[in-house]
Amino acid sequence: MKKGLVYGIISAFVALCIYSCERDDICAEAIVNTPKLVIEFFDANNPGNSKNVNSLLVREIENDSTILFNSTSTIAIPLKTDAIETKYIFNINSQSESGGLIDTLNFSYATVETYLNRACGFKADFIDFRARKENIEFDDINWIRDIQVRETTIDNESETHLYLFY
Structure with a gap:
């Protein structure tokens, strides 16, 4: 009798453990986390043609990390999720x-966070996205000629959000 009771308690405990288990706490690759800002470059003299940028070094002003892009017409860069702008x-x-030509761009937005699940945590989307060039008084020496916001809501990386003409 005692042996049957112990066996029953152990069986119940094992069954409870098995049925209370959840999937691994690994965020699946198919789940889209916080999207990056997707920028495409175009020829200012022929706006219908995309144009590759060579040796494009992109650096966030408040961060020392840099990203180097070579011979590409489209890039993706992160926006700050804990601020209302990224420069x-x-x-x-x-x-x-000569060290190249430099332009500074200011991206402003509001952040909307969405809880995905325990494994992935939160995702941030960006709404009311705006872009502007700083130091426009030096437009004759700046390499970026025009900016065109294509999407004011950034919630995925499958579409281009910003066009830059140079």
């Missing part, structure tokens, strides 16, 4: 002897 320095032809 980036865009240095084209950064590896040339």
